[in-house]
Amino acid sequence: MLEIRNLHAEIDGKKILNGLTLTVKDGEVAAIMGPNGSGKSTLSYVVAGRSDYTVTAGEVFLNGENILELPPHERAARGLFLAFQYPVEIPGVTTHVFLRTALNAQRKARGEAELKTAEFMKLMRAAADKLSVTQEMLRRPLNVGFSGGEKKRLEILQMTLLAPKFGILDETDSGLDIDALRVVSDGVNDLRAPDRGFLVITHYQRLLDHIKPDTVHVMAQGRIIKTGGPELALELEKNGYRDFVADAA
Amino acid sequence: MAVQLQTVRTPAEEAILARLAEGGRRHTQTREKAVARLRANGLPNRRVEAWHYTDLRTLMRDAPPPFEAFTDDLVAQAMGQSAALSLKDAAHVLFVNGRFVRHAGALEVVDADTGDQAAAGDAYGDDGAVALHRAFAGRTTTLRVPPSHRSIVHLDFREIGTDAFSTFPHLVIEVVEGADVLILETHRGPNEIGYQTHALIEFHVASSAKVEHVRVNEAGNKALSLSTLGVDLAARAAFQSFSLSLGANVARHQIFLRSLGEHAKIGLAGASLLRGRQHADTTLVVDHTAPRCQSREFYRYIVDDMATGVFQGKIVVAPNAQKTDGGMKSQTILLSDTAAMNNKPELEIFADDVICGHGATCGSLNENQLFYAHARGIPPAEAEALLLEAFAGEAVDRVGDEQIREQLMDKVRDWLAQRVKS
């Protein structure tokens, strides 16, 4: 369960989040929609612990524990996963080496035994096949020279392997064609579980046709201004954000 | 136990020291220091890292006397000659044999026998060519570029005479806050005379001011031309300088540039076309001392016959100059098996949050391109000229002013045409 209470955050002295409050229960898929500049990506970065954002007030609880004081990797080890809008390239580090390193680091942090190479390869192959990630891609340096769709598929592959308690998908649909969108969505849907929550950040309704949310939140000017069911997303798609944003202002 | 090697002075060094011993020059601290340097170190030579490729102990055979015989006749004669480049609407500032003669146009010019007063902590006081200049320089010409509308200035250096001589012009150019100026600096002199020019031009560019500087060196074929540009940039200043090196037997153009305020923008570029036994050196030190500045350096050399090109470019980033963005490129085409190129691009980085890089290439004309041109019916000599013009042209393109750019390209084409003829 992810619980965000009255979160205020800024970067370079500029306020982005203004008292955002939001709860996503286990097993729930919540969508956040909002216009550009409403602070959606900031929210994901702040929850994951990016150090260039300063939290000036508020709390973020993951399964009852306030995680704001933890460095990013400890949040990850506690089961928080962020699928990046722009996955980062790391030259020279092959994708499968990166995946194994990350998985074993998390297992170690949780006091679990590290996976043997053979065990890991088996896991990775199974996940990769499902997401149409080729072995050749896994041998290439992480995200280097990957297409937008390949990068996003790789994010979901990582999420599958790391099996987090809570997943945040930041504009995962951006840059995807319709086939890739389906592969990615199927990957996410496969991970839906009673003990796992998701926060799906998106600009468009399109993604929500594939990943059906339980709740939809509208975000503007750094906070949630309206909450509803899946119908809210359709309404937004039809009428745009303008009315909501005008109300909020 | 180590044996100390006693260096024997060259004839040029002997001549310089003898002349300094004659006295008759104003005593300033700057000069005393420069003279002491000269006495201790002699001329800059290959043992000095910054002068490794341009050894004045071998390249400077003698030191002709400073030019003193200024007459009205001389000025009239100089004015009768054509300028290396013409520029419409420019304030014309004429120098004959290194001395300021006259100026026309709206510009504040002060010419005084103040001696060279070095600014405290300038970045080039240790340089051998600057020491030589300061030991002899007498007058200082100060130009003040006003704010408001764009100023256009032509610094027209003409050398005339039949006997060898030396000149030591010293200019200080003050560009006030918010000013915008285009400065064309041309050098032209007689062939077959071993005259020597030692120039020092110091730019003080105030915040948000904008300078475009274009230098054309068409010194005579026996001349030695040493030129130093000292540039200090305040915050948000923009400084662009382009240099076309065609003339002189031995030429060295050095730029010592410092960004003293944030967000300064620097663009240095040049093309050097060398033939015969010419030796031409471009040496840059771009010192980023303030954060968030950007610099780009782009130099191209075409070296023919037995000529030698030298490019030394150093990008320095001081510890606090975070977010510096520095990029340097130098490229050379060697046209003959007896031509030589020495290339030393250097990075000296003390700040971690920077993006700096340099690239250097050296080779001959691209065979595929040549073949393609031949296959289209262009004869070899013309095909070469075409590709070389394009190669030099990419550097000349860095010049913002169209009027000047066109004239520079004409000079490039002239140079190439001579090559086809011979």
Place this chain on the structure above:
Amino acid sequence: MAAVLETLETVKSVDVDAYKYGFVTDIESDKAPKGLNEDIVRFISAKKNEPAWLTEWRLDAYRRWLTMTEPKWARVDYPKIDYQDLYYYSAPKTHAGPKSLDEVDPELLKTYEKLGIPLREREILAGVQGAKVAVDAVFDSVSVATTFREELSKAGVIFCPISEAVHSHPELVQKYLGSVVPVTDNYFATLNSAVFSDGSFVYIPPGVRCPMELSTYFRINEQNTGQFERTLIIADKGSYVSYLEGCTAPKRDENQLHAAVVELIALDDAEIKYSTVQNWYPGDSQGRGGIYNFVTKRGDCRGDRSKISWTQVETGSAITWKYPSCILRGDHSRGEFYSIAISNGRQQVDSGTKMLHLGRNTTSRIISKGISAGRSSNTYRGQVFAHRKADGARNFTNCDSLLIGNACGAHTVPYIESRNSGAVFEHEATTSKISEDQLFYCMQRGLSAEEATALIVNGFVRDVLQQLPMEFAVEAQKLIAVSLEGSVG
């Protein structure tokens, strides 16, 4: 920027004192008195029972050395070395040379264990059959154990201490010694020529592919003993050899001078691959007590189509002054230089290469990866030269520097000199830091800042690591992580 601040905090607390290999082995030494003069040079020569020509060669070098001065052009700064306050000879007293490993001092074997020498190589030292790496262990100036000599000699390969080769193969030593690095080459090489202690000698006969990787572990062990290793490798026509060199050293309070000379000669169609992992004591957190490493390494591609490849992983020493170079004399010969240089704490590195293209259609490739952290200074200095006759010469150079923390410096000083229009040189260099984006991404996936840095750095140096023989690559990768320990939060 908080991560950067964190990095700074940790850099301040860098615990380079916790040098992993800092220990001292207690073996009695047979020392020459401190200082250097003609008598000491004669003493060294006499101790080794050298022929007259070599004694004269040493004395000639010594006299030349007296007229020379220490080079000053490198970007390194260290207190003046008192050459009269060093020992120039020390040898384990035990025997003239152990006949089997049982005779080897158990202290020495223990030392190898502590050094983490791969088990397989320890097995070789213990005389286990079937392993394939030959170790000529140089222990404090004198080789005390050489294995696999027989198998190598079956192939006609000569692999022995150079002091022995002087007697067993004088014609080869006399012909090639000093033929790549002349006696008067530079201050440190000349000093080495006068007082060189010992080192490896390798000769691969024509057409022979050396049946195993040759490996030597150097140790500096005796207080105040300058180490002056001398290595000579000759690959005759059409032969191949891969030579590995790795070093660690015990902790010391006083600076230790190391001035080695390595000469490689490749004749027609021969290939030499020389790999180094160097992890000498870098000094404490204040920079005290580390090794001064002034090395002259040079390969001569004397024959047509010959090839010499240098690969180095430099993580140790207080001062590194090292430019493994190639003279590309033979037509179509090839030189390669792959380097990882990591500096942390107060280390100063000035390293690079020279590729001198003399022959036609010669090619060279330089890949240099420098990483500076802590308060260190890391300079790449490299020369590429094409002679007038070097038609068709090709060079590609890539030097990348990575900065970790803002108290260190990274410098790139290439000298690119072409005298030939048919030569094509390409050079590129970049300096950057590990981006916050990369760090955050890795940390989001569960890596600590330190693990993330090590991972990103390993990616940065991958092109070079791939050049190392497998077992060395693994070792080197670990070493990189250890070297950067404490450089990030």
